[in-house]
Amino acid sequence: MAVALSISESRIKYASQLIVSALLFFTAAKVGYSFALYRDVVSLIWPPAGIALALVLVYGYRILPGIAVGSIILSIANGSSFIYATGSLLSQIAEPALGAFLLSKFGFDKKISKITDIFKLILLGAVTAPLLIALLETFTICISTQIHFGSCLNIYFGSFMGNAMGIIVMAPFMLAWAGTKYKDYKLKEYIEFLVMASGLVVITLIVYGNYFIAQDSRPLAYLVFPFLIWASLRFEVKGASTAIFLISVIAAIGTVKGFGPFSDSSVYHGLLYLYVFLAATSITALILGTTSKIKNSAQISLKETQSQLEKRVKERTEKLEGMNYQKDRLFSIISHDLRSPFQSLLGFSDFIVDDFDSLSKDEIKRYLGHIRDSARNVYSLIENLLHWSRIQSGKLEFNPIEVELGSEIEEVVKKMLPLYEKKNIRIINGINSQIFFYADPYMLDILINNLLDNAIKFSHKGSDIEIKLDRDADYLILKIIDYGIGMSTEEIQKLFKIEIPLKKRGTADERGTGLGLLICKEIMNKHKGKIIIESEPGKGTTATVLFPI
Structure with a gap:
């Protein structure tokens, strides 16, 4: 049921992606036709080319059906002939597919993290693919409209330029913002971005939306550069591509309407001049934005490396301090105990x-x-x-083999007979059945020996020591219980810490250093198990060791 639901959700998500891509393509195409120069079919700025390439790079070739649907709807809405609609459909699908193939073949990073990615996008995506596909598009237009062969060269040139400019303007913008989340930026960064974008829009509107700024005022086109540099340095590729997008939209509309420094008696020449300006500006801004991104990434990487080094130095220092504690503790044991x-x-x-x-x-x-x-x-x-x-x-060395716990405990109990008989202590071994598990027999002997030695040391004469065994789903649980003098909570907290000595006399004035429990802890770490000490003053102590099954 869950698998079926997951498949259904995946299909719905894919269908929604196709619908959105079709709508994006159709809407961008309608905008692009506002810059059409020849029979409403050749545009010097064709945004759908950049949108289609970005969609294929982000979602893969599976998004091409959405682009195809958008192209078909566009042809129907424009009342295009069957020949033109078919040729247009093929070219609109082939261009992003070819561009994406070439870019992936030459190692293009869709995050645009290197300067070489800018040149790959321009040379392969915005030049090579449009140059080739413009042949198909030109052939389709010339056949479907039956124009003079001499005009086909102008159509080819216009088709190539329109697609190339659409890719330069739209593809970096969409790729840069793809996958961006709100939390990626702080509030003050959003405010700064809005201020920058607002200032850029105002300046661009003044330059390209004013009758008084004509072709003899072309240096005024460079008034956008301070904002372009601001966007590129502060917001990297996202800022650069957004600035290019805003400038391109406003400048293109203004130039078509006869406004701005690139307005001319011929709309064709005006857009051509604007095309050259935007192409140079876009490449410059994208390179600057990518350089800023590389610099910022290097600084972040340097800080992370510095932080890791500081952490490593701190860990080494703590380790050395721990070793010094151990050395001092061992010297104390050797010199005194x-x-x-x-x-x-x-x-x-x-x-x-x-x-x-x-x-x-x-x-x-x-x-x-x-x-x-x-x-x-x-x-x-x-x-x-x-x-x-x-x-x-x-x-x-840790060498685990299959051992039988009952016999191991019996061997240790026999070795310790003189100790517990001297204090008239009775050891009750509650392990009746054979229990096999994997452990290092040498370490197991040391562990049981130390735990039993502690139990005998701190037990009263004539008392009992119990050995019990239990198990759950994860552990084999061994308990050694004495009813001796016990320990306080403060004393328990000092256990397993070599830097805090816990010296406690046994009931027969036996000496204790606490080193045995430290060894038990290390042994259980080797076995990936646990050791737990529970105790109350005057009531005794329970040492519990958990061996993973």
Whole structure:
């Protein structure tokens, strides 16, 4: 149903495009005939040529049926003969099709973003295509009207000039504004554009709409140049093409009516002079507008590059600061946390060596127990430091394979038996069935070891630690729950931040550096998973890890 509706909407949109293109062509043609010089069929300014070329460049060859309909309606409205109507239809379709083909073949950008695009539009669209199609149009006119062969050359020249001028005036104007949205400009830019356009219209009306300005006042035609330059520099190709359009319409109407600096005893010569002036003015303005567009685009690109460089420098600076924090934190661990267990080792060793003969077996056993605990702390700390160093240097490779979670947890629980038996803690493993998933077994061992070690460290003697497993559509959810001393909200916020040390003693005065949880976080990042810590003071902590399925 949705597909059918989409197809229907597409057809309606296409039909509306054809209707609009037909109306545009017909209306522009009626305007163009007001400049007709020979039997109302040859015009020195033929706007439909530019409109048709722009439509084909924007919408593709599929818009040609709309142009054809506009040409047929025009022929019917003018009461043209069948021969002339047929030839006119062929030429009106062939010219934009040929022009668009040549332009696309030579890499023309319809956004007119380069100066070469201006020359391509003029040489291929406004010269080559009209020169060729004018032959067909001239042949049609000469055959259908049965005029003298000697007049055909004038008709050919007039047909070519009219189509070329229509393309130069209309095609850039339509291409420049195609796809423009209201939000592309700010309010003050719209106001400036209106002021510029209004000033240009007033000056052009004064120059080309006044009986007192005749052919001996042709320098006055250049009064439009300040506004033309303003439009080109401030509004790029859009401004230049709009200014050309306004000047061309007003100047052509004024010249036909005998007004302005190009008025002459012959309308033909007047329009011919105007044609040359407008052609030179249009090319100059379009080049200036394109140059302004290139300059503005380069400035925007430069600002974006500068912004990206500043962002990159900021990111690198933050990264370096983070590395400095990590370095300072590691030095702090090495200088303080690693030294303390060694002091205990040395202290209790000295007691045993110095007073061995006077110590009882129970005292020696107690001192050896302290030495064992200190050695275990040193080993755990060094192991975590090595893991952290390998992760940060990228030497700890991520190699996921299919593992069975239950057996992995059982292995870690067995290794930690001395720790939790010493505190008379019971570990309840709630994973009964075999659960297979993809993980790095070495990293998984480090993860479970650190989480269980924390749970044992902060659990009270004689308490329980639960291991639970759940799953949803996206994750395998492992929970390790203890009922120990817990943490406050402020303490939880300090977790996973190496620059904020969180040192907390266990229930048996065990030392903690917070490095283990940082390693767990890095491991879960490698697995594209998550780790969540929930805790309340005096009620315990739940560590939840989510492995993507």
